Amino acid sequence: MSATAYRTHRCGALSRAEVGRQVRLGGWVHRRRDLGGLVFVDLRDRDGLVQLSCNPAWSPAPVMERAAALGAETVVLVTGTVQLRPEPARDADLTSREVEVHVTGLEVVGPAQTPAIPVARKEKEELPAEELRLRHRVLDLRRPELQANMQLRHRLLQRARQVLTELEFLEIETPILTKPTPEGARDYLVPSRLHPQEFYALPQSPQIYKQLLMVAGYDRYFQIARCFRDEDLRADRQPEFTQIDLEASFVSPDDVQNVVEQVLLELWQEAGVQVDRPFPRLGYREALEQYGSDKPDLRFGLEIRDLSPLVGHDAASFVTEARAAGSRLRGIVVSGGGAFSRKEIDGLAALAKEAGAGGLIWARRAAGGWEGQGVKAAGSTLLERLGGSEGDLLLAVVGTDAVSSSALHAVRTALTRLPGVKRLTDHAFCWIVDFPLFETDADSGEHVPAHHPFTAPHPADLSQLKLDPGSCRALHYDAVYNGNELGSGSIRITDPAVQREIFSLLGLSEEDIRRRFGFLLDGLGAGAPPHGGFALGFDRIVMLLAGATSLRDVIAFPKTTAARALFEGAPAPVDPADLRALHLEAKP
RNA sequence: GGGGCUGUAGCUCAGCUUGGUUAGAGUGCCGCACUGUCACUGCGGAGGUCGCGGGUUCGAGCCCCGUCAGCCCCGCCA
Numbered sequence: 001m002s003a004t005a006y007r008t009h010r011c012g013a014l015s016r017a018e019v020g021r022q023v024r025l026g027g028w029v030h031r032r033r034d035l036g037g038l039v040f041v042d043l044r045d046r047d048g049l050v051q052l053s054c055n056p057a058w059s060p061a062p063v064m065e066r067a068a069a070l071g072a073e074t075v076v077l078v079t080g081t082v083q084l085r086p087e088p089a090r091d092a093d094l095t096s097r098e099v100e101v102h103v104t105g106l107e108v109v110g111p112a113q114t115p116a117i118p119v120a121r122k123e124k125e126e127l128p129a130e131e132l133r134l135r136h137r138v139l140d141l142r143r144p145e146l147q148a149n150m151q152l153r154h155r156l157l158q159r160a161r162q163v164l165t166e167l168e169f170l171e172i173e174t175p176i177l178t179k180p181t182p183e184g185a186r187d188y189l190v191p192s193r194l195h196p197q198e199f200y201a202l203p204q205s206p207q208i209y210k211q212l213l214m215v216a217g218y219d220r221y222f223q224i225a226r227c228f229r230d231e232d233l234r235a236d237r238q239p240e241f242t243q244i245d246l247e248a249s250f251v252s253p254d255d256v257q258n259v260v261e262q263v264l265l266e267l268w269q270e271a272g273v274q275v276d277r278p279f280p281r282l283g284y285r286e287a288l289e290q291y292g293s294d295k296p297d298l299r300f301g302l303e304i305r306d307l308s309p310l311v312g313h314d315a316a317s318f319v320t321e322a323r324a325a326g327s328r329l330r331g332i333v334v335s336g337g338g339a340f341s342r343k344e345i346d347g348l349a350a351l352a353k354e355a356g357a358g359g360l361i362w363a364r365r366a367a368g369g370w371e372g373q374g375v376k377a378a379g380s381t382l383l384e385r386l387g388g389s390e391g392d393l394l395l396a397v398v399g400t401d402a403v404s405s406s407a408l409h410a411v412r413t414a415l416t417r418l419p420g421v422k423r424l425t426d427h428a429f430c431w432i433v434d435f436p437l438f439e440t441d442a443d444s445g446e447h448v449p450a451h452h453p454f455t456a457p458h459p460a461d462l463s464q465l466k467l468d469p470g471s472c473r474a475l476h477y478d479a480v481y482n483g484n485e486l487g488s489g490s491i492r493i494t495d496p497a498v499q500r501e502i503f504s505l506l507g508l509s510e511e512d513i514r515r516r517f518g519f520l521l522d523g524l525g526a527g528a529p530p531h532g533g534f535a536l537g538f539d540r541i542v543m544l545l546a547g548a549t550s551l552r553d554v555i556a557f558p559k560t561t562a563a564r565a566l567f568e569g570a571p572a573p574v575d576p577a578d579l580r581a582l583h584l585e586a587k588p
Numbered sequence: 589g590g591g592g593c594u595g596u597a598g599c600u601c602a603g604c605u606u607g608g609u610u611a612g613a614g615u616g617c618c619g620c621a622c623u624g625u626c627a628c629u630g631c632g633g634a635g636g637u638c639g640c641g642g643g644u645u646c647g648a649g650c651c652c653c654g655u656c657a658g659c660c661c662c663g664c665c666a
Contacts, residue, residue: 031626031627033624033625033626033628034622034628035622035623035625035628036621036622036623037622037623038623038624038625039625040625040628051625051626053625056623057623071617072616097626114598114616114617115599117599118598122615122627123627125599125600125615126601127600128600129595129599129600129659130659131658132599132658134658184664185665185666204665204666230665231665232589232663232664235659235660235661237665354662478666487666537666550659560657560658560659561660564657566657
């Protein structure tokens with residue numbers, strides 16, 4: 001299959017099976033070891049390495065000469081015979097190490113300048129600075145680690161296509177040049193040449209299109225969709241990213257979750273991990289109460305407890321006063337946490353403060369009873385009521401629920417990285433359900449959609465939509481894995497009247513609604529089936545399954561945190577004439 | 589928009605604490621030697637805008653201010 005006019009095999013594919021065969025290979029010079037009379041070359045391609053052995057006993061003089069002059073990363077074509085290595089390979093895990101190629105012909109077809117960053121790295125040698133890796137992306141992409149990541153990415157993509165196709169989903173493409181319809185994030189805009197002062201927007205997601213496909217009767221849609229959001233970046237966020245986007249008609253939340261679970265199961269299986277179904281479901285309120293987060297890492301217990309009922313009269317005044325003001329005392333008991341150093345505990349306290357807590361109350365249970373700063377703060381009555389056993393560590397926070405949740409979530413996340421903290425499992429999926437429909441904007445105090453404005457309200461809460469929008473739940477669900485949000489979805493609004501009401505709750509005038517979302521409302525009025533869907537953050541999934549720590553390691557040509565492409569040099573200024581054609585003027 | 593870390597040879601880093609002769613190491617590169625290496629080995633050599641700009645000082649890689657770039661986090665973002 002991999003044979004071409006130039007080669008019979010890939011370098012990394014040679015094994016005992018080919019011993020004695022005459023082969024032709026093409027690849028990159030990974031490393032060269034020149035012993036004077038003998039030259040060994042590790043030749044690399046996407047399948048791996050094979051050792052070339054150049055020896056006057058079988059290599060003609062010109063071959064010896066050329067082999068001795070080979071620079072790193074040069075592309076060569078080689079002819080030779082596959083032979084077992086004289087000595088048992090030291091690295092038996094690399095099958096190609098069992099054999100080598102006795103070179104009879106060697107031709108340089110792609111001379112290479114000395115690489116600016118090394119492709120062949122020594123053991124434990126640090127990676128070059130990320131800036132250089134991005135600038136010299138071609139060289140970085142040659143590294144076996146990134147080759148493996150990109151190959152995994154391909155396999156996951158194909159697997160997703162396969163399983164969704166088996167589930168009768170149709171892959172349908174939607175426009176990249178779309179209408180600016182803000183869903184929360186800033187749009188990337190594209191000026192129109194034919195229509196002065198008008199703009200396309202790149203899609204933040206194919207949300208409205210996929211809903212209209214449901215209205216159009218396509219019943220089950222999916223797309224490996226590129227999405228664009230002009231927001232500030234993070235290690236796990238890029239300005240353009242890929243979603244496995246899907247939508248289905250006549251479905252309940254369970255139906256959608258069922259499909260998503262099947263997709264995730266197959267993707268994890270492709271990466272060699274067996275996943276149990278169904279995933280546990282956890283209410284949004286419950287998740288915040290027990291874990292302080294709507295994306296809890298359920299590989300760990302470490303549940304948050306409400307300690308308020310245990311507070312006695314001997315608690316410190318700042319605790320009793322906060323209690324009187326309506327705050328709660330919440331905490332985590334870490335079994336075995338008594339062994340943490342003071343430095344580790346101080347580190348946790350710093351995180352709690354950073355998250356807005358006044359401080360972290362802590363106490364550990366030694367042989368003689370509870371000790372530590374928390375004995376005074378929480379009061380010994382509380383600690384007696386709490387009980388516990390020797391070696392326990394109590395970490396607690398007083399404050400509003402919002403503060404204690406985010407502080408304890410930060411503490412809990414840090415705890416999971418400390419040595420000796422017990423893990424219940426390696427792979428913990430869950431669904432977070434019953435999200436609120438609206439959030440209150442911190443600045444304006446106005447209602448904003450918790451997700452996007454097309455999410456259907458929970459039927460049980462529909463009657464409160466006007467009276468008390470804040471208490472309305474949504475038919476929205478998130479898939480969470482090991483503390484990472486993999487994606488989210490919902491049942492959509494199909495009643496145009498309800499959709500109008502949501503828009504107007506968001507402060508849109510009738511005219512705004514018409515202008516911005518008229519085509520959606522017309523669609524919904526044309527006979528809309530009940531429908532819902534989901535979008536999985538594909539890059540993040542690849543990152544997690546590849547064991548990478550950055551999205552940039554699973555994207556061939558990523559952007560920096562300032563949204564620059566260092567390799568090709570985007571964005572870039574354009575010729576004023578080109579701007580004029582677009583009816584634009586660049587102001588300094 | 590805010591905070592933090594980093595920037596010295598092609599690459600990875602030391603030097604900065606406490607300003608002072610000619611800025612070092614490993615690796616890569618170049619040359620020589622070497623017939624079973626696999627991070628080959630040995631010997632020799634070249635290689636520096638200490639990110640950039642300004643300031644303090646007799647003197648700045650080192651101190652101060654600004655700026656640029658990369659990374660991480662908060663805000664933002666599904």
